[in-house]
Amino acid sequence: MPSAASHGNHHYPNSSSKSSNANRNRQNQFSDRRQKILQQRKSLPIASVEKRLVDEIRKNDILIIVGETGSGKTTQIPQFLLGAKFCHDGKVIGITQPRRVAAVTVAKRVAEECGVELGQEVGYSVRFDDTSSSSTRIKYMTDGLLLREALLDPYLSKYSVIIVDEAHERTVQTDVLMGLLKSVQLARSNSASHGQGLNFGNKSVNSVTSSEKENSGQSNSFLKKEHQYAPLKLIIMSASLDARTFSEYFCGAKAVHVQGRQFPVDIFYTRHAEPDYLDAALITIFQIHLGEGPGDILVFLTGQEEIESIERLINERLTKSPQESQKLLVVPIFAALPAEQQLRVFAPAPSGFRKVILATNIAETSVTIPGIKYVIDPGLVKARSYDPAKGMESLNVVPTSKSQALQRSGRAGREGPGKCFRLYPENEFGKLEDSTKPEIKRCNLSNVILQLKALGVDDILGFDFIEKPSRAAIIKSLEQLFLLGALTDECRLSDPVGYQMARLPLDPVYSKALILASQFNCLEEMLITVAMLSAESIFYAPRDKLDESRTAMKSFSSPEGDHITMIKVYRAYSEFLEKKSIEMGKAKSEKALRKWCKENFINSRSLRHACDIHRQILGHVQQMGLSLASCGDDMLEYRRCLAASFFLNAAVKQPEGMYRALASGQVVQIHPSSVLFRQKPECVIFNELVQTNNKYVRNLTRIDYLWLMELAPQYYAVQN
Numbered sequence: 138m139p140s141a142a143s144h145g146n147h148h149y150p151n152s153s154s155k156s157s158n159a160n161r162n163r164q165n166q167f168s169d170r171r172q173k174i175l176q177q178r179k180s181l182p183i184a185s186v187e188k189r190l191v192d193e194i195r196k197n198d199i200l201i202i203v204g205e206t207g208s209g210k211t212t213q214i215p216q217f218l219l220g221a222k223f224c225h226d227g228k229v230i231g232i233t234q235p236r237r238v239a240a241v242t243v244a245k246r247v248a249e250e251c252g253v254e255l256g257q258e259v260g261y262s263v264r265f266d267d268t269s270s271s272s273t274r275i276k277y278m279t280d281g282l283l284l285r286e287a288l289l290d291p292y293l294s295k296y297s298v299i300i301v302d303e304a305h306e307r308t309v310q311t312d313v314l315m316g317l318l319k320s321v322q323l324a325r326s327n328s329a330s331h332g333q334g335l336n337f338g339n340k341s342v343n344s345v346t347s348s349e350k351e352n353s354g355q356s357n358s359f360l361k362k363e364h365q366y367a368p369l370k371l372i373i374m375s376a377s378l379d380a381r382t383f384s385e386y387f388c389g390a391k392a393v394h395v396q397g398r399q400f401p402v403d404i405f406y407t408r409h410a411e412p413d414y415l416d417a418a419l420i421t422i423f424q425i426h427l428g429e430g431p432g433d434i435l436v437f438l439t440g441q442e443e444i445e446s447i448e449r450l451i452n453e454r455l456t457k458s459p460q461e462s463q464k465l466l467v468v469p470i471f472a473a474l475p476a477e478q479q480l481r482v483f484a485p486a487p488s489g490f491r492k493v494i495l496a497t498n499i500a501e502t503s504v505t506i507p508g509i510k511y512v513i514d515p516g517l518v519k520a521r522s523y524d525p526a527k528g529m530e531s532l533n534v535v536p537t538s539k540s541q542a543l544q545r546s547g548r549a550g551r552e553g554p555g556k557c558f559r560l561y562p563e564n565e566f567g568k569l570e571d572s573t574k575p576e577i578k579r580c581n582l583s584n585v586i587l588q589l590k591a592l593g594v595d596d597i598l599g600f601d602f603i604e605k606p607s608r609a610a611i612i613k614s615l616e617q618l619f620l621l622g623a624l625t626d627e628c629r630l631s632d633p634v635g636y637q638m639a640r641l642p643l644d645p646v647y648s649k650a651l652i653l654a655s656q657f658n659c660l661e662e663m664l665i666t667v668a669m670l671s672a673e674s675i676f677y678a679p680r681d682k683l684d685e686s687r688t689a690m691k692s693f694s695s696p697e698g699d700h701i702t703m704i705k706v707y708r709a710y711s712e713f714l715e716k717k718s719i720e721m722g723k724a725k726s727e728k729a730l731r732k733w734c735k736e737n738f739i740n741s742r743s744l745r746h747a748c749d750i751h752r753q754i755l756g757h758v759q760q761m762g763l764s765l766a767s768c769g770d771d772m773l774e775y776r777r778c779l780a781a782s783f784f785l786n787a788a789v790k791q792p793e794g795m796y797r798a799l800a801s802g803q804v805v806q807i808h809p810s811s812v813l814f815r816q817k818p819e820c821v822i823f824n825e826l827v828q829t830n831n832k833y834v835r836n837l838t839r840i841d842y843l844w845l846m847e848l849a850p851q852y853y854a855v856q857n
């Protein structure tokens with residue numbers, strides 16, 4: 138092709154020939170990359186069984202696919218199905234992921250592999266971020282999002298195939314989704330022949346009462362008896378699932394195993410148990426950095442605090458060490474990090490640098506982080522546990538399961554051979570549980586029940602769960618929802634409170650607090666409270682600067698408690714940001730803000746996360762038409778609202794500074810981080826119970842005991 142210069146473009150010959158060269162370079166790079174991707178796709182173990190897999194999916198309405206990590210399940214199978222015309226009539230292939238970061242990054246990769254723009258044939262849809270369009274045929278999403286879609290379209294009618302990926306994780310949402318999909322599939326098959334409605338557990342959804350139909354406007358959509366739906370294909374997928382449990386649940390569904398992995402991963406164990414796994418992780422990072430060949434490192438840690446402390450320690454060591462060991466770039470990833478910051482881990486390290494990614498189990502499944510060659514796995518994870526007798530949920534650090542360890546090592550060996558360093562002896566591996574206990578068996582079920590009720594499921598105890606939660610846990614959560622006013626005496630969703638609570642993507646207690654706050658004229662304050670409580674660790678107090686951090690905190694602290702203190706911090710932060718943005722523009726103000734946070738011992742990442750959550754919930758409450766008022770300086774009304782909302786978490790003072798939690802009867806202490814630690818008021822409400830050697834309550838506000846009787850008579854008039 139002749140260049141622009143040879144066409145007599147006399148004015149800018151150099152620049153146009155430069156730009157056409159640049160274009161040609163770009164085109165070459167683009168086609169090189171496409172060639173490389175094509176080659177990579179062909180070399181995946183799953184590529185050799187494409188025809189067999191498609192045949193099996195054609196023959197079986199439900200198929201369980203087990204294949205090694207990195208074999209190509211998530212990225213390739215949807216493309217096989219698209220090629221095999223599973224999307225005729227504009228139907229969509231939906232693939233669910235337990236985590237949004239996986240849904241987003243895998244969709245990007247598949248769009249690139251297909252050579253299409255993200256949001257066209259390939260897209261993703263996660264809470265508050267939807268890139269799918271009417272042209273989307275392959276749609277990645279979180280399992281929670283598909284559940285929400287089912288509220289509006291109970292037959293999930295736009296999907297021809299739904300793939301539940303990473304089913305081994307057994308998150309609450311995956312388990313509920315599985316039950317829902319089983320019913321939807323049955324109903325869609327039946328609708329083709331008999332026009333029958335959805336059937337959940339013991340009762341048909343068609344049996345909802347007339348008052349429910351009038352109330353919800355959603356239950357009616359279950360009743361499109363006249364409509365005929367095409368059958369739905371279901372695929373359950375993972376590298377490490379117990380195929381038998383799933384096969385039994387889906388009435389003997391066929392399981393196929395895809396053999397072979399792309400690249401080997403060598404596994405190393407420590408000779409002895411490590412007394413301090415954080416220290417062991419730090420040593421291993423530097424051993425790899427200084428002793429191993431090129432390649433990035435992925436370290437699994439249990440939470441934000443741990444990640445931030447290791448990040449500090451690495452950076453401290455780098456500033457002290459000689460030049461050649463400095464080319465190490467630390468990038469954290471955890472759930473509370475804003476989405477755009479999470480995606481930083483996927484960007485290549487600058488030339489000559491090695492990247493070390495510090496991650497929670499958010500990076501454990503599904504994702505391919507380019508460049509990762511080494512994985513460090515201390516073998517621990519933070520997991521929820523629930524005690525139905527006390528109605529208390531807690532987060533504890535526990536050993537991973539074998540299946541989690543396998544997933545973690547599987548993050549290496551995706552682009553070339555890899556190494557995984559497990560920071561425990563090999564015989565310990567043998568002692569690990571095969572798979573993780575399903576979350577539904579170890580969490581408070583109020584949220585699940587609220588979702589199921591909103592989907593029209595009346596009989597929770599009879600719902601066909603893949604593994605039933607304990608009866609005690611179901612009853613305790615039903616009781617809690619009833620006390621919060623979400624359920625009627627007949628155990629149906631109440632109108633409007635129950636329906637409003639189901640619409641908010643929050644813990645039911647927080648949803649109720651927002652609804653009540655609109656009546657107490659303090660919704661503005663409660664929005665901040667819920668956002669701040671949803672973000673982790675707002676304050677940080679390094680051990681060597683305890684006094685300084687306490688003094689800094691004093692300027693925000695309120696004698697009424699931690700909630701008002703948090704509101705003060707949030708407002709001071711927002712005011713500072715607004716002022717500085719006007720004075721110095723957005724980019725510079727960000728820097729000033731980080732400095733302000735540092736001086737005040739505030740975690741700027743957490744605060745940004747709180748602002749993000751605030752913005753999102755604000756959108757919801759505005760859509761719901763709740764009255765967005767502020768109580769101004771009258772914090773009494775706000776505290777009364779806290780008491781009315783969190784009455785199940787009230788505690789009264791006992792001799793010697795101890796407290797008794799009224800609902801569970803447990804003896805607890807005020808956590809030293811609370812502004813009420815020294816004051817020891819007579820009665821408090823709290824949001825969190827932390828168990829270390831002692832039981833501590835955190836995030837407290839002083840209340841008047843008599844308010845409990847007045848504002849929560851449904852509980853206190855009877856109980857105490």
Ligand SMILES: Nc1ncnc2c1ncn2[C@@H]1O[C@H](COP(=O)(O)OP(=O)(O)OP(=O)(O)O)[C@@H](O)[C@H]1O
Nearest residue numbers: 206207208209210211212213246376503505551552
């Ligand atoms: N973003 C990416 N960049 C580079 N390569 C990628 C990317 N995503 C996927 N790949 C390549 O495609 C392969 C298959 O990935 P895929 O996610 O489909 O595997 P999988 O079988 O679903 O794995 P897992 O069970 O771990 O989720 C990876 O091993 C990697 O080689």
